[in-house]
Amino acid sequence: MFQRFTHSARQVVVLAQAEARSLRHNHIGTEHLLLGLLGETEGLAARILNELGVDRDDVHQGVVDYAGAGPVNQPDAVALDAIGIDLDAVRRRVEEAFGPNALERTRAARARTEKHRGVRARRHRRSCGEGHIAFTPRAKKTLELSLREALALGHGYVGTEHILLGVLREGQGLAALLLSRSGIDFDLARRRIVEEIGPDSNAG
Amino acid sequence: MSQTNKLATAASSRDPSVGLRAVASLRVLVEDLQELQIDNARSQGWSWQQIASVLGVSKQAVHKKYAGRRLLGRRR
Structure with a gap:
């Protein structure tokens, strides 16, 4: 699945896992992928999201509001x-x-x-930061869609921008909900990304 | 603000996140104390039945959760 992922795109997945862990969630969902995209500031997706006015801290707060954080481990x-x-x-x-x-x-x-x-x-x-956290079916679907988006654009690699296209295409997860709550127009966002990369370009 | 005043302010807060955080912490504290007390009871020779009846739960519930763990006892 990840062979065609660029370094930045792999980073997004690593960051998504770290975000899930720090929220004490037992799954990696589309919302964690979105946080990963925003966190991988080297990636094209982070730049485009910022230009579209999506703020990492707002999204993080949104995830906590919708999904909560996992169980408390020690008394405060x-x-x-x-x-x-x-x-x-x-x-x-x-x-x-x-x-x-x-x-x-x-x-x-x-x-x-x-x-x-x-x-x-x-x-x-x-x-404790050990062990494997599984992707939700939607997150898995999003990653599959990102590969499909890359192929459809004639790209031989999957970059952060393709993952973002996957999130937009999947359209149903918490990530999509939070994006639409940020006032993102999905069609506009898609066009913006495709303009940026075009077919056969070499973005990250 | 003095410590007492700060506490009084916090206690009167209607912010759910304050109250809920307190409940979550309390749950962990209860878990810690329960385990400590059960371990102590076992090391003083209490049966699971005795422990369960003081805790007000079934013997099976306590045994299932705590049997096989020797916490403080281990260091003696």
Whole structure:
């Protein structure tokens, strides 16, 4: 699948995976591909998206709004403060009874055990930056479409611009939703990209 | 702003993201404490049945989740 991808296009996929991981999501969707496209600033897609007024931080916020972020892995003292729980006080009491870092040790031991157990293990590996995150069917479709777009334009490679064309063509995923929320006219965007690369050009 | 004032302000916040973040953190904290206490109970010779009845859950639920893990016990 990725043989024909340019360096930048591969970067987009790598970044998409990193975005999914940092959001603690257990899939790579079209929204992560879009964040990857925006993050790979060397790529033509990022430039075109910027010119069309798509802002990376807005898209990121949109992803959080629509899809949320994955499970929290450790208690947040500030968040607990908000409901009147003093995490430091809890920790002090626990340590008086069970020794230094008892809470952290428990959590670490749980993480070690979960490494070897089903769903929680996978979730843990993901949250720790290990393991494989699968593409959603839509993201897979988007990547297939990007290859098809490249071939249709007579290009022997898949660049970031083709992935963007794939996102626009797929048209149904969260990426497309966020793009249309940014006020993008898909036909205009497609024309803009094709103008930029033309048949047989050598963009990234 | 003093620490107390800051807390009072946060506690009275109606911003869902403040409250929900607190709940998510609390859930993790509960998980940590539960595991710590169960491990302690086991190392003091409590049965799964005893632990489950104090926690108010079924014996199977506790056993399924925690059996086979020896946390603090391991370092002794």
